[in-house]
Amino acid sequence: MNLTLRIWRQTGPDDPGRMVSYQVPDVSPDMSFLEMLDVLNDRLTLDGEAPVAFDHDCREGICGACGMVINGVAHGPERATTACQLHMRHFRDGQTIDIEPWRAKAFPVIKDLVVDRSAFDRIVAAGGYITAPTGAAPEAHAQLVRKSDADAAFESAACIGCGACVAACPNGSAMLFTAAKVSHLSLLPQGQPERSTRVVGMIDAHDAEGFGGCTNIGECTAVCPKGIPLTSIGRLNRDYLKATRDRDGAPAT
Amino acid sequence: MNSPRPGQRGEFAPTSTSGHHGPQGEVETAPPNSSGGLDLFTLGEPIADTKAPDGPIETRWQRRRFDAKLVNPANRRKLTVIVVGTGLAGGSAAATLGEQGYRVRSYCYQDSPRRAHSIAAQGGINAAKNYRNDGDSIQRLFYDTVKGGDFRSRESNVRRLAEVSVEIIDQAVAQGVPFAREYGGLLDTRSFGGAQVQRTFYARGQTGQQLLLGAYQALERQIGQGRVEMHSRHEMLELIVVDGRARGIVVRDLVTGEIGCDFADAVVLASGGYGNVFYLSTNAKGCNVTATWRAHRKGALFANPCYTQIHPTCIPVSGDHQSKLTLMSESLRNDGRVWVPKAAGDDRPPRQIPEDERDYFLERMYPSFGNLVPRDIASRAAKNVCDSGRGVGQTGLGVYLDFADAIDRLGRSTIADRYGNLFEMYQRITGEDPYEVPMRIYPAVHYTMGGLWVDYDLQATIPGLFVIGEANFSDHGANRLGASALMQGLADGYFVLPSTIADYLAAGPFEALTDEHPEVVAARDDVTDRLSRLLACQGDRTVDSFHRELGQIMWDHCGMERTDAGLRKALAEIRALRDQFWQRVKVPGDGEGLNQALEKAGRVADFFELAELMCVDALHRTESAGGHFRAESQTPEGEAQRDDDHFSYVAAWEFTGADQPPVLHREDLHFEYVHPTQRSYK
Structure with a gap:
């Protein structure tokens, strides 16, 4: 043709x-x-x-x-x-x-079509990991993980960091990318100790890089080649709210 | 008898100097001397791995770690290590060295360290956990790997790999790698080729991705803490050797085009394999040999370059436009059955071919391993049925991989759970639905077992140069088993190198270098000269057109089946094409700024030189072993026929100059624990 x-x-x-x-x-x-x-x-x-x-x-x-x-x-x-x-x-x-x-x-x-996506790396460097220095790991079966949790974590971990979510978002937000990593790690028992510092660190880095805020439009998940679900952003918001409330004290009612 | 001694020129593999294999002169299969007057190589002094301890194999690694010198934490801060490549080996090494307190500078050509090609590994990672209670053990993984490699790897290395395998799984789980799990919360495993136990851990069809992201996240943590300095979109173009030690690299910033030098106390190459010499392979488009080839030209020996792995299950080529081949994971052979029509030329649609007119040739030929024979064997079997005219698809270069039985037995949803993403990928590329019609698959270049020669410490023949992962030659012999590449990359990067490199660094820090040092100036000038020459040609052919043609020569003559005549023909063709390349290649633009054609041109230039060495290595090894199949050396059943009396050695090649015959250094292999036998999977 x-x-x-x-x-x-x-x-x-x-x-x-x-x-x-x-x-x-x-x-x-x-x-x-x-x-x-x-x-x-x-x-x-x-x-x-x-x-x-x-x-x-x-x-x-x-x-x-x-x-x-x-x-x-x-x-x-x-x-x-x-x-x-x-x-x-x-x-x-x-x-x-x-x-x-x-x-x-x-x-x-x-x-031309080549862009600089190194901001994604800096978001990960700000907390998108589990601190597990080489050699210090316990036996793999020491901690069981519910299959449903492992499967859900995998679903978020499948993100390939391509940046389509940002390109599609009218706000230029990288919330789906950030939420995928937050969800992946916060669904696993190994990820619990750093759950709060992770989400706060990553969101701070996200904002500092100049990505826009999320207004739940959903264009990101529509174009995501790996089908990362929008619910991961919900999970991120919940974790973020809890982390900042724990940090700042519960808001006065 | 044509058996050159050290220093002599040899047309063929020297045979009688490997004393431990038997008395000299006891040679029945000495290849005839049909020298066409070409001096292909000369024979040098033998080489030995002096770092591996002897004594009981079970404690060798423990003893080596105890004997190795340590560097105290305060001194680690004064030592710099450069790591080239951020795949499983390089990423995990850089992260671990950073955690230990060394100053690390990491380089990758991609825009992010997370994109290294380990990310594409699908099926799984082996580990001798024996969670299945199915008879697995470190000893069995060791045995399977030595046998799978057709007895062309080192026992000490493989034993260590099997030991370390169990720690890798612990490490990955602690990092949050989401391996597949059972309903009880325990890790799931499955079978892979060449094993009768279920020791392969996996994360759907994306095990490499998940393990790489684990290493990448550990690396980013070190970057965030300022212990690792990351340079993405940078390509190593030369190794800097000063006073006999590897002291740095020359790199090109791919965005600005700037050529810079970086210095360190040690250099680690984790730059992957060279499968892209074939142009079409399952490698990423950017995978290249330049880092290791440049080190080879600077004195590092290159071992067993002819050992390449042709993976049996890839999506067949669809046309001339094809730019790469896509793997369909070996794990599919757990449930898929491989077949072709019994009759040549039967072009009925597969579902219309009745059961008794199908040949499930792997099950027929290898009843005990069935569809799960090792890759080299499955690939050759597929080639043979296609050569006999029974191949399927438009090109006749394909066999069926059929899931109908598994879907009947397990249900569609179970199959979707196990292989869903692979089925989708297949459908996207071919437009066919593998739930309804069998997949068509054909072998494709996938992995290279050869690489820079390293000792037990993973140090190359240049002191201070360490080589890890696919870039070295160490653990897989002549054929790698499925799910062992991830295991080796992570073993090297997380556990082996961080222990052994300290033994070398304990003598540092070494004298500080500047850009004005004569060796540095020379290395840098070499790089700028080469780039200028590529840009100056301004000929009439694109880089890709040369690369495609080179790949075709290699596939035809140095691929699944190799012959004396074919390899000689290939050598002549490669040399002629290389001359053409340097006269007629057209690289647009200049060296300033992003120039992807220039990047490719430099890589293809190095592939030309490597291709020659691969053919020389394949020509000299007149036996068949694993992925190296010489048509002249096969059993009556058509299996690879090794020649242990003459070829039970590692062929480590020394570069002596462009257009000069390389020098062969042999490292004899000794088998004390796994006795070499004719490999049988029947």
Whole structure:
């Protein structure tokens, strides 16, 4: 099939950027979206033009490196699918496809579709862990974990840190990302000792990075390629409220 | 008899100098000398692992740890360690060294340490916990791993790996890794290839992700506390060696393009394997050999490069546009049955082929292990049925992996519980629903057992250079068992390296270096020269077009089956293509700022050199062993035929210069506890 791509081109952080159109003929429906961009980039290279920069690595939907807004939707039209796992059979011949980077204040553009998501790492560094220095661990079966808790923790732990939730949120909030980690760890008995400091530390870091607040719109969970549920944000709010109340004292009634 | 002595040029594997295998000259299978006049390599002095204690194997690791020097906590603050790579090995090592109080600087090419390719490991991690009471033990995991590796690994290392395996599970659980659990709250396990016990712990089909996030979170904790300095989007392009010691690295900041040098008292490479030399593999697109290859060029020996693992269950290639291959976890073989039609050319849809016209070839050929034979064996069996014209799918390069029986037996929801995410991934890529029609699978390059040579302390032949995880060659011999890569990466990173590196660092801190030191200037100039040359070509072919062609040569001649003639052909083709590459490659843009084509070009340039060494190694090893299958060396049933009399050694290669024949150093392997036999899974 033949496609028209309109792609965000931006040479660097100081360039205002613009949409540029490209024709891509002979696209196979079995290609992945990124393979289609590979074809375009090969042609641009041979024509002496700058290829489109985009982040990608595993191309199997698990590393979280890829991410682009396709026709206005983070990761494109297929639910629960990263851009690298999106295949061209979901588009039709003659279609025009808009491709843009994640847009959020806390994710500055580096080049074209590549953005800086290091703010996510700093949120994790502010408490998204269980303190368990190597060598100090008790025997694995010393503590039992209810299967339902383990399964729920896993569901949140499946977050790949791609940033689609931020790109989709009208507030540019990273609450789903933060809540996924808070939920994962607070559902497990091992995570209890740091439950309060974790949520407070992570929320402080989240706000300091320039992410917006959450107003429960739910765009995040709709685009999340791993289906992280919105209820994880509820769990985060509950933990946060309890942690700050314990810290600040119960509000006067 | 063509058996060169040290210093001589050799066309073939020297045979008679490995004294402990038998009297000299007792050689029946000495390969014929069909030298085409090429001097492929020379034979150097033997090499030995001097760090492994001898004596009872059960206490070797304990004794090594006791004998190793320690560094007191106050002095650790004065010692700097560079760790390249943030996968399971590198991430866990950097976190642990930070916890111990060393100054750590960690590097990765990805935008975040959490994205290293360990994240994609699906099936599980082995550990000899024996929670199932099914006869497992450290001894059995040790035995299975040595056997699974076709008796080409070191007993001492593998024994240690089996011992440490139980601590890894404890560590991961303490970090909050959400392993699958039983209703009673205990950890669940399942079976993997090459074992008859259930020792594989898992987190659905995302075990690698969950273990990596555990290590990543531990690493981020150290970063937050200022003990580890993280440099993401940086790529190591050269090793700095001063006075014979590894003292630093030259890195390129992938965002600004700036070339910088970093110095330390020791350098740890945890940069993964080199499967992407084949272009199409299950590796991430960025996986590359550059860090280890640069160290090799600086003097580190490269061991067993020809040992590559072809994984039997991957989604088949669908067309020329294909940029990578996707694995379908080996765990699927717990419940899926592998088959092809009995008749060649039977192109009926699979559901219309009656039971008695199907060949469940793994169950037929290997009744005791069935669908769970080790990977090398399953892959070759699949290739053989496809070569006989019974392959399925449009290309004929595929076999069925069928869940119909399991769905009948266990119900759809149980299967969805176990493999749901894998089924979805398969459907996304192929557009077919594996609950309804069998999956089509075909072998693909997945893992490389070879890597930089290391001793028992995981130190390379350059003092101060340590190599961990897939980047080293150490524990898997000629074939890795499923769910053992995660085990080895974490064993190295959490437990082995942090103990052994102190023995080296105790002699430090070493003399401070500056950017003006002649060795530093030289390393840096090498990097800038190479990048300038790549940018200056401005030819008419893209980097990917060369990489694809190189990969095809390697797959055809150095893949699942290797022959003398094919490998020679490959060597000639690789050399010709490499010359073309340096004349005709087109890298757009410049070295300033983000330039992904330039990154790729540098990696492919190193793959060309590695590819040659792989072929030389494969050519010299005229036996078959594990993943290395030489068509000339097979049993009457078509299984790999080892030649222990001549090849029971590690082949450690020394770089002598571009276009110079490498020097082979052999490390003889000794088996005191697991006696080498013809591997049988029948």
